[in-house]
Amino acid sequence: MKRTGTCLIFNPSAGQGNPEQDLATIRELLEPTIELDIRFTTEELDADAIATEAIAQGATSIIASGGDGTLSAAASALVGTNIPLGIISRGTANAFAAALELPDTIEAACETILGGLTRVIDAAKCNDRPMVLLAGIGFEAETVDRADRRAKNRFGVLAYVMAGIQQLRELESFEAEIETADKIIKLSAAAITVANAAPPTSVLAQGPAGVVFDDGLLDVTVVSPITRAGAIAASYHLLQTALNESATERDDVGYLRAKRVIIKTEPPQKVVLDGEIIGYTPIDVECVPGGLTIFVPEQLALPSVVEKLEGLPHLTIETKSTDGFDEG
Template sequence: MSAEITLGYIPGVSSEITLFVNPTAGRGRGAHAAQPAASALREAGFSVRTVVGTDAADALARLRADVREGTGAVIAVGGDGVVSLALQALAGTAVPLGVVAAGTGNDFARSMGLPVREPERAGHLAAEALKQGRIREIDLGRAGDTWYGTVLCSGFDSRVNDRGNRMRLPLGRFKYDLAILAELAAFRPFPYRITLDGGRVIETEATLVAVGNGSSYGGGMRICADAEPDDGLFDVTVVGDCGRGTLLKVFPQVYKGTHLSHPKVTVHRAAEVTLESAGLTAYADGERLGPLPVTARCVPGALRLLT
């Protein structure tokens, strides 16, 4: 397990910090959170450059340019979407990431023990970490060319996401509530083939499978409650072939992580996981990856996190 490391402030490292902002996160909370974060960094003696793209692709291109040009750190302001973009630019580099969690779910910040919806506190924490060189090396998951920090999932939850993304109305969270009801009505377990570390094969009927580098997804659902982001392994949570009634009983337990003791739930640990199931898609950090099969690898120490 990688420990938190204290490097100390290193002269010559750029004092220009990139504030990577999603102004629409959390229904506008991202824009409001950027100001106190920027103020905290400037008060600590850092120069702040703000990056806001016209869309996700443009934002990522701008951020990658800042990383190439030698920014001292990236502070992601917003929700899990902006953190996910930041991971694509920072994974495998020496540039550290700070997080000012101001989105709807904020699962990355929750999983890493960082402040949630406290932009001033989060900004000061990032500034202090930079000045003191307080950095934690954490693992990331990688599926194809995509990096993720919390959970890759497929099954019932990915079907809900797929259906919700196809619906034009209603707007907001209610759309996904309706998608849950529709998927419950048609619910059935899915046949999975799960391969762990290229060897052990599990063929099973499952409601969902979650491959966790971090503990939570979906705004605080602790689906991989015991996952540690610096141990070089995923926690693979398999929710078995439960019926609708059992699923409705188990589902509320996910917020506390107590579902792991249910007889229909099993947990495996592996550094590489391949999921196969016809007709299912995978999501990682809430972003659609595409149809199964998918292989995820745990990459130790891939990110330097300001804590």
């Protein structure tokens, strides 16, 4: 008997492949077992709106196929619903699948969905917007802003690398205040990343020994290089630590974990949320523990919780007299 109540959200503009062939492959693999309600994204109708409508009409599971923007948008509609999300990545970077340790080929993704195994992971809210992957301040946001659609279509993930190299030439530090429930941290930084989940290629999110996406905490990485050469060295070091699953030990990189962080900067900095520019600081990011259910191939071991802030330039840490945030 076929599984019913499944909506497939398909972005025909995603990636560099043949969308008609991709959809045919998905249907060939899934339709013998799952009855699919196939809906296409358009410029006027994004995956968030489609998923919200499908849920209102009784969908019991959602499958999203497209790039990171499509997948994040679909996921945002499912936060807090307990409705499982199947992920079939067909984008430029496929950061979403890599961050959640999911397969990035159509065949393996469909096999994962057919297996029916689910895992509950964290989500987050950034300035009241749903967040699944990460919010980047400073360098990362400027890099994403530079990597235009035409360059991504032509060069793929290299578009981000090229944009990052361009951005290094204009690297500027800013003053930041990071508030958690128990302390206020003031420092100089070139980039701050608040991650719920992040792949190794999101280099500036990789201070801890692996970003943990089901511990009820956000992973905050602060990169504070003094020079452009230092920025290059710090970025390379973070990539190596991510690939080796070890924590950073450089003085110009710090990290911490917290359930909620409020970040203010001077001057205001651009903010990228799950790959899209949303405006400028300040931001208020809070973890939503167990907010999202996804189809997964297997359960994996997780690294331990750690914090490192010593060595960052202009660093001051003020311990708050009472835990929590002033909501006034």
